Amino acid sequence: MEQVIQFILSGLSQGGVYALVAIGFYMMWSATHAANFTHGDVFMLGAVSTVVFGEIGVPLILAMPLGIAVSAVAGALIERIAVRPFNHGPSSIGWMLTTIAIGLMLESALTATYGPLGRPLYSPFAQSPIRIGGSGIYAQELLIPAVAIGLMVLLELFYRHTILGRAMLAVAANPTAAGLMGINVSRIALIAYAMAGAVGALGGILLAPVSEASSSMGALIGLKAFVVAIVAGISNARGVVIVSLGYGILEKFIEGYISTAARNSIGFGILILLLLAFPNGIFGKREVSKV
Amino acid sequence: MADRKVVSLKAASAAALLASGLMLAGASVANAQKAEPCIGASLELTGPLAHTGKQIVMGAEVAIDEINAAGGVLGQKLKFLAYDDQGEPSRAVDNGRRIGEKDNCIVMIGGFRTPNAIALREPIADMGLPWVGVISAGTSVIEWDKGENKWMFRVSMKDRWVAPFLVDEALARSKDKKLALVYEATAWGQGAVPDVEAAAKAKGITLVGKETFNIADQDMSAQLIRLRDAGVDTIITYMVDREATQLLRSMERLGYKPTIISAWGISSQLGKTAGNLTDGILVAGTFAWNGNLSPRAQKVYEAMKAKYSLTSPNDILLPSGNANAYDAIYIIAEALKIAGAFDREKMVNAFYKVKYEGLTANFDPAFEKAAAGAKTERHDAIKPTQYRMLAFHENVLKPVEQTPYKR
Numbered sequence: 001m002e003q004v005i006q007f008i009l010s011g012l013s014q015g016g017v018y019a020l021v022a023i024g025f026y027m028m029w030s031a032t033h034a035a036n037f038t039h040g041d042v043f044m045l046g047a048v049s050t051v052v053f054g055e056i057g058v059p060l061i062l063a064m065p066l067g068i069a070v071s072a073v074a075g076a077l078i079e080r081i082a083v084r085p086f087n088h089g090p091s092s093i094g095w096m097l098t099t100i101a102i103g104l105m106l107e108s109a110l111t112a113t114y115g116p117l118g119r120p121l122y123s124p125f126a127q128s129p130i131r132i133g134g135s136g137i138y139a140q141e142l143l144i145p146a147v148a149i150g151l152m153v154l155l156e157l158f159y160r161h162t163i164l165g166r167a168m169l170a171v172a173a174n175p176t177a178a179g180l181m182g183i184n185v186s187r188i189a190l191i192a193y194a195m196a197g198a199v200g201a202l203g204g205i206l207l208a209p210v211s212e213a214s215s216s217m218g219a220l221i222g223l224k225a226f227v228v229a230i231v232a233g234i235s236n237a238r239g240v241v242i243v244s245l246g247y248g249i250l251e252k253f254i255e256g257y258i259s260t261a262a263r264n265s266i267g268f269g270i271l272i273l274l275l276l277a278f279p280n281g282i283f284g285k286r287e288v289s290k291v
Numbered sequence: 292m293a294d295r296k297v298v299s300l301k302a303a304s305a306a307a308l309l310a311s312g313l314m315l316a317g318a319s320v321a322n323a324q325k326a327e328p329c330i331g332a333s334l335e336l337t338g339p340l341a342h343t344g345k346q347i348v349m350g351a352e353v354a355i356d357e358i359n360a361a362g363g364v365l366g367q368k369l370k371f372l373a374y375d376d377q378g379e380p381s382r383a384v385d386n387g388r389r390i391g392e393k394d395n396c397i398v399m400i401g402g403f404r405t406p407n408a409i410a411l412r413e414p415i416a417d418m419g420l421p422w423v424g425v426i427s428a429g430t431s432v433i434e435w436d437k438g439e440n441k442w443m444f445r446v447s448m449k450d451r452w453v454a455p456f457l458v459d460e461a462l463a464r465s466k467d468k469k470l471a472l473v474y475e476a477t478a479w480g481q482g483a484v485p486d487v488e489a490a491a492k493a494k495g496i497t498l499v500g501k502e503t504f505n506i507a508d509q510d511m512s513a514q515l516i517r518l519r520d521a522g523v524d525t526i527i528t529y530m531v532d533r534e535a536t537q538l539l540r541s542m543e544r545l546g547y548k549p550t551i552i553s554a555w556g557i558s559s560q561l562g563k564t565a566g567n568l569t570d571g572i573l574v575a576g577t578f579a580w581n582g583n584l585s586p587r588a589q590k591v592y593e594a595m596k597a598k599y600s601l602t603s604p605n606d607i608l609l610p611s612g613n614a615n616a617y618d619a620i621y622i623i624a625e626a627l628k629i630a631g632a633f634d635r636e637k638m639v640n641a642f643y644k645v646k647y648e649g650l651t652a653n654f655d656p657a658f659e660k661a662a663a664g665a666k667t668e669r670h671d672a673i674k675p676t677q678y679r680m681l682a683f684h685e686n687v688l689k690p691v692e693q694t695p696y697k698r
Contacts, residue, residue, distance in 0.1 A: 002516075003516050006512050006513075006516060006544075006545070007512075007513065010510045010512050010544075013510075014509065014510065111337070111338065111339060111341070112337060112341075115341075115342070116338065116339045116340060116341050116342060117342060117532065117533075117560055117564075117608075118532075118533050118536070118564055119563070119564070120563065120564050120566070128543070129543055129544045129546075131546055134516075134519075134545060134546070135512075135544070135545065136543070136544035136545055136546060137544060138540075138544070207509075210509070210540060211509045211536070211537065212533060212536060212564050214533065215339075216339055216507070217507070220507055252510070252512075252513060255513035255514075256513040256516070260502065260503055260504055260505070260513060260514055261476050261503050261504075261505070263505065264505065
């Protein structure tokens with residue numbers, strides 16, 4: 001039983017990280033039907049920036065929003081430089097190449113300047129674990145899925161009850177019609193990417209105290225979160241969070257009962273099977289376009 | 292008479308041509324033998340393990356500065372040429388060719404990664420370029436399955452010798468003699484499994500558990516639960532700092548505190564990222580810059596501190612690799628003095644005669660030719676009896692004798 005509790009707790013924490021990155025993919029996809037393929041690097045940038053601000057003497061309480069702001073600006077810049085000029089309709093794929101290139105440049109630049117090694121980020125919630133029998137978890141790790149779920153609820157409220165949120169939904173449904181109704185589609189896309197960057201950064205900042213903030217921390221997480229978002233149905237925020245948390249737990253059970261080394265291959269294999277069974281994603285709806 | 296003159300002229304011309312040909316051939320051999328007073332290096336200076344290259348540069352440059360300040364070698368100042376291989380074997384080979392052919396350096400030193408050193412085996416032999424490794428510990432870098440290794444030497448640890456050292460240390464510290472191995476899923480980690488198993492078998496025990504993990508894993512609870520439930524009290528690890536931090540975090544989550552004895556993938560950086568959790572973690576190595584230093588080591592540290600603006604010995608992230616590089620440069624210089632010329636062949640032969648008291652060990656001699664009937668020479672300068680156990684105490688890596696964790 002201790003094992004089961006440990007795998008669920010650790011899995012929720014890991015899944016929460018996937019969820020915070022995958023929510024970003026959802027936001028970007030909703031606004032532009034494209035995404036920053038290396039959103040994992042924006043997630044990393046938030047954590048790394050926060051550590052750097054802390055090291056130059058900025059108090060943590062200020063360093064965190066500054067780190068989030070850096071990622072939000074990075075997200076917006078990527079939309080302007082690497083997505084918008086290359087996204088001219090459903091058949092456009094240039095943005096995939098450009099965003100991957102930007103991600104590689106970002107990671108290389110940070111490895112050269114920040115250094116290749118991870119650095120710690122202090123959090124009062126990561127100093128000693130909460131023990132439940134023979135299992136344990138840091139409060140910081142419980143914070144991650146809690147924030148992911150809280151953000152999901154806030155996002156749903158935002159999309160339903162604010163003018164900006166409704167404008168985003170309108171752009172997601174039909175950008176041409178939204179534009180004709182007076183919505184500045186370009187601006188909405190910019191805001192969506194900035195918000196996605198901010199949410200990703202929050203994930204990085206929450207994770208860094210229990211792992212480390214390093215220039216390579218985002219690559220694999222970004223990839224997994226994208227796959228999870230696709231399997232969940234990328235246009236459904238609730239689904240994205242549920243599948244992310246579920247996948248995090250699944251990984252831990254694979255590690256615990258099957259094989260640690262085969263975690264990724266078995267996990268990705270299950271995701272592929274799910275995608276075969278649900279081509280539009282588990283929580284996705286079939287998109288119908290009128291011709 | 293005229294005919295005789297023609298014949299003798301022809302004969303003289305032929306003789307002159309032959310003589311000049313022989314002289315040219317002789318000159319060409321002499322040129323091939325004569326190398327420049329430079330020491331080339333192919334290191335990871337950019338990329339995810341860029342700090343490893345920097346550690347080697349620091350140790351090597353300070354040694355070269357000292358040697359040059361004392362007049363150089365054979366009347367010439369030594370130069371150090373470090374090229375970036377970004378951790379890629381193909382780039383290491385390109386750099387090796389450049390060092391051996393274009394720069395015509397007398398010797399090359401190697402970097403962190405074993406695959407790069409293995410990729411260099413053939414080009415090094417082709418060029419007849421002496422190579423001295425200072426970190427890459429793969430057994431097959433020096434012990435070749437095929438062919439004779441004439442040119443590759445090492446001032447570092449060797450994986451095949453490290454495993455018994457770790458097992459001995461683990462058995463001495465284990466109460467129940469229940470040992471386990473936790474290793475990263477890389478060539479280095481997986482390659483260690485048969486070595487550790489064999490070393491355990493030689494001591495009459497079987498490992499109770501073997502667990503692996505992927506690079507960048509953030510939680511190792513599953514592996515540790517299995518080991519805890521199997522009653523393991525001492526774990527031998529083959530991992531680097533990032534994953535070691537996660538191992539220690541997972542141990543803290545579970546409240547499980549086995550003794551950790553690690554191969555030297557763990558560096559001083561762990562003390563910065565895992566803090567108090569590192570206390571008592573044991574690491575195999577060849578040198579530590581923290582703790583009480585000999586007057587000579589203190590002087591070398593002061594030189595590095597001034598040259599590279601270090602704030603403390605903890606800034607030397609790979610203390611063993613850094614000190615190995617320092618000693619390797621001195622062994623090369625001593626060999627050149629014995630050789631009496633910047634001649635690669637003569638220098639290699641001189642390696643077997645070098646006697647030098649270094650930071651990491653007393654090399655007496657540095658390398659040994661094969662004994663009668665033995666298969667290979669000893670091209671590893673540091674013997675397993677000279678390996679040291681280091682331990683983290685108060686977040687810094689020190690010789691274990693200077694910590695409460697000595698046996």
